[in-house]
Amino acid sequence: MSFLFENSYYIAAVGLILIGLYIMAAKKNLIKVIIGLSFFETGINVLLIAAGYIRGGSAPIFSHPDMQAGKMVDPTPQALVLTAIVIGVAVLALALSLAVRLYEHHGTLNLRKIRELKW
């Protein structure tokens, strides 16, 4: 039980990643797939943040003069996650706009039916 608690962030991250991948591989509605993509990206972000956590660390901001650098969490993953989130947003936005377009052309979002390009 304590194992679960200790690693809850990791478990959440891996869980989100796996759920996202499962949705993307197995679901047939494009919107669901995009949601899955979102899950997947969130999972990765959580993983990144969790990887940068240092037990007992505070946010890496020197808002008071008496804060110590030794007591802070790693700032790099936070910067990375910022970037990763923005990239994720960009991909999601593009995916949604493509979904709009796809619906106009095919009248459906069922990916099993949208199979004009094959072989």
Added chain:
Amino acid sequence: MQIILLTSFGGAFATYLLAKISSRLRDVCAVIVSGLLVVFVALLYNKTPAATLIPSFVGAPLTVRLNMLSWFFAIAIVVVGFLSIVFSFSYIKGKERADFYYLMMLLVNAGMIGIVLSADLLTFYIFWEIMSWGAFLLISYNRGPALRAGMKYIVMSVIGSVVMLAGILSLYAVYETFVFSELAGRIASASPAYSLACASMLCIAFAIKNAVVPLHTWLPDAHSEAPAPFSAVLSGILIKMGTYGLILVLYLFVGVKLFISPTYVWRGFRFVLLVLASITILVPSFIAVMQNDAKKVLAWSSIAQAGYIILGITFGTTLGFAAGMFHFLNHATFKALLFFGIGAVEYRTKTRDLNSLGGLLKRMPITFIAVLVGTCGLIGIPLTNGFVSKWLLYKTLILEGSPFLAFIALIGTWGTILYGYKLLHHVFLGQLPEKYKNVRKAPASMQFVLIILSLAVVVLGILPGIPLKLINTIAVSMGMDSMNINIFGIASETGALNTVNILSVLAAAGIVVWIILKASKKSTRISQEDNYAAGAAIPAERYSYTVDFYNPLYRMIRRYLRDIFDEFYYWIAGRVQAFSDMVRRLYVGDVGCYAMYILLFLSALILSQVWWRVW
């Protein structure tokens, strides 16, 4: 040397560019280029220049050189090339994309010159490929069935060059050089199995070009569908590039001493080659008999004649080598002559179907004489060059104790006689069909070519010493025994060849026959319709005896002479196509599946590491 290559390649493109200005200029330029090449190559007789084209190309220099062997091939190439360009003058006039045609003709020519000049395998391969794709574009030129022929040609050709590439690079992997002179004889030092593998890879490539039997299937289609002047080049010299390659491999790399030595490996290898060569003589000769397309007859005949050449060369004695080389030269002359002759007929009558032609003797006399001479050469009638080379070959085979091979070669010659006569008869003799009543004789440029080549056939037949002397020099330079050559033939203890004797015997026989004919009763000419036909007048058309010419023979041999290899290759091609169609179905079009592929790949990697620690 560089001038030759520069002229040949630069000339090709210059011709193409000039063609954009005027077609007259193009013709003139093409002739000048090919004529210049003849002059240049002739000037280099008995010289041995060497040069480097590019100091370093993928880590090895591109070098060229000239020696007797390559000069011998080069002169044949440039002469036939020149004649084919002259012949093309009227042949190609008025056809579409003539500029392109000239470009490719000159380019293929240039490629072939490059092949024989090259001093290392890399250069050789480059020019070989240029020749191959140039020929592909020319074969496809006629459209329609030519497309299929072109595809067949290029696929086999690519297979050949791929195998050759593997062979060349296997050699390189061991000896780290492409240069002929450094490779020469060094194969002897490698392990027999390895050198055999390299040699056979190269031999397969050359055999494809040379149309040795199991690999011949591209040739009949390609030869018959290509434009006539190119058929002449194709049959006369292009396929002989394979011969040149074989000579390089067998005589230079392996070394003739080793090749004919009775070691286990090489004896077997030589035996296989000899057997293939004799099959190549035997079967295509009779397949040619059954053809009804004039150029198909010639095409199959080319395979068979190439078989003679291979037989002579793989036999490996000086005399055999001389026979092969001389037959190469002869085949270049008479087969080019025949293709040109048939080309002239096709140009006038627009057909090559033997069953619908006939009686053109009166309409195209010079063409007839040319084809007659060519056929005589093909069959090997004395006083034509074909006789000399075949005689040399038989003599070799019998002297060296292979009477069985000699017998096969002889049977092949019977086939040659049959189809040679068939060709002559169906086109020029017999009944002239009504629609060809107004056929004119061939244009002057074509006649010029025909006459030149006919003269060559006869002159080489009477004075065989000229090329044989050359061949002797080549043979000696490759470490073989010398022959005793005089201008009229060979002097040797067992059965000398002297064309003067033959000439006098024939002259005497001719006089006797003439006297007999003179002395006997004079024949009377009667009209064709002047005979009894059960009261009905038979129209002249019905006197055409061309269909089902050798009917009994057909019925005898037909069932044995299916081209099973062709069918087999088609079957393979079909299988490959079907299989690749199956492979294509992997891309099912469903993105979920694709996502699964990615996950599959990843989990396979992970699993292999976690479970088996593969990586």
Added chain:
Amino acid sequence: MVNPVLLLAVPLGLAFLTPLLAFISDRIARYVPVAGMLFNCVVSVSLIPSVLNRPIIVQTGGFAPPFGINLVAGPLGITLAAVIALVGLAVSVYGLAYVKEGATVKYHVLYLLLLTGATGVVLTGDIFNLFVFYEILCISSYALVAYSGDKNGVEAAVKYLIQGSIGSGLALIGIAILYGVFGTLNMADIARNIGSTGILNTTLFIALAFMVAGFGVEAAVFPLNAWLPDAHSSAPAPISAILSGIAIKVGIYVVVRIVFTVFGAPSMFMLLVVIGVVTLLIGEMSAFSQNNIKRMLAYSSVGQVGLIVFALGMATTGGISGGLFQIISHALAKSLLFLATGYMIYRSGSMEISSLQGMGKRMPLTCCAFTIGAFSLVGLPPFAGFPGKFMIVRAAIAQQQHLFTFLIALVLFGTIIEACYFFRIVQAAYFTGPREEPDAGKQRREEAPLFALAPMLGLLVFIIALGVYPEPVIRLLDSCAAELLNRFDYIKGVLG
């Protein structure tokens, strides 16, 4: 000397400025990618001599690696940047004529950003920065595939996007694991931390597996390449050209850089060789009986990727420089092919091979360009494809192992198949269709416009020049191969 960072900063700035310029005039905005790529071309070529001596390490923000992001302008990076700029320049000129409808300004901006992303990937020395530029490349190509907004384009873009984002997500997981283990993102630093272990431990291997699987999606190795035939065949011609010529090469670069430089994992080389051959065979076979010409070219790209990966996986100087040469020659030839087909399809209105008949008459120059591109891909001399294939086969045979003998036989078999389908198209273009009188054809000529022809002829000249005299490029590539093979030199060069 010019700072290599300008290779990225200038195109980025230009791209940002383009919408402003478009307020003034759309015409000016159209020339922005040309200007940017011209600049990159000049700069990267001028940098080549100096990077051959010593790679230029560029710091950004004034912080030494591993603390700041740094660019590594080594031989490999600059060479690839030059190729990207060169092909990009040709294709952008072509785009001036070809892209007429729709949101043209947006197209040009995205096009420029795509190439900037590609340049960034090959130049950067930081693994997360590499990921960012990789995303720039990917996202702009998702959008550009759907540029025309037609049914196929959108469908292909959606599929490409889904697979691509799975791929980049997996790659990011790999990066996260690496960061978690080593606490650094600088590639040289990671490489130093990994050291020279012959066999990776499980954690590192899994990180590597995630990254290979992730970046492999863009590299289009089998089985990660299902997006490629769809995207390449449905995108507008210049985008197909860039995707095939540049984007997948960048993917290959990333995989190779990670496997060779970052991990230095000899055990993965064999994997590269094997998936290379499998990719090659599957690509060529799928192309073999294809009737849609663009799809066929796309599958042929798959095949070529296989060949390149196979060559790089051999991890010998000969193999790597052969593979890199093949990258260059394929970039030139395949983009030429796509450009040529673009106008052929435009004129004939169909992508079927059978609709190409008589094209040799209608568009002689375009057709000639196509033919030479095809010949180059097949590997016929004297075109650029020949030295590449030759070097690859030579390197493989020089390995003198039975496995490689077998693999090279498969590779050559693939080449034969490739030759078959390319020759089939060449025949269709030249020798089918109605026969015409020699002079009647002149009136029916509908050649591509000058702006489209000029880049094709430019690429053509390069293809022939590389085919006739490849030596300078090969010497350059040999030092690139050295860069890949000597990872300790790389580490020392970056970290001092």
Added chain:
Amino acid sequence: MRSLIAVILLAVIGLGLALCLSDMPFGANHIATAEKAGRHYLEKAPQETGSANVVTAVVVTYRGFDTLGEVTVLFIAAIGLGMVLYRRKKQEGKPPQPASFVLQTGCCFLFPLILILGVYIFLHGHLTPGGGFQGGVIVASGFLLAYIGCADMKIRHRWFEATESLAGSAFVIAGMAGLAAGGSFLMNFMPKGNFNTLFSAGIIPIIYIAIGLKVGAELTGLIANLLERAE
């Protein structure tokens, strides 16, 4: 069937991930030594960049190049979205119901406040949590609210595009200025100022303003493009 296969494959991948994560235990101090970048940032960032918020220092200076790329990605998304949705077919359907009066008034009331909050966030990026991206997102959310609340809301796309473009160029120009002044791209060449005050940290606030404006404009553009019906 497909789900089953997917689950099996994902189980393997999950296993792999778990194996990896066991190697990097949660909460361990992985940047204990000084040569690690994270440690370096924590200890040196205040002096080197003058920014109190180390994350901001990392985002804008140490890893400023990433940020430039990130801005570019968003720019691509905005432009790509515009391109994909360009000349969209007119959608049939009932026009959206106008929002209730209360909602409209509320939105009008909240809209400027949200904008101010956004601007505050990105202005204080080097002092407090947040920064250009966060501020930009807040600005965009203000516009989103306006879109939802006021049905007839239209933005002037040209202005937003100009802002985007100008802000992006400003970022690159700031980088170039660093190259010219200090010898490396995106160098913090301006005076650092007093630590932990608004006017400090050199070019960080300038870049964050540019980013904030750009992100705000881009996200608004995205929202507008997705929400607006084709005219």
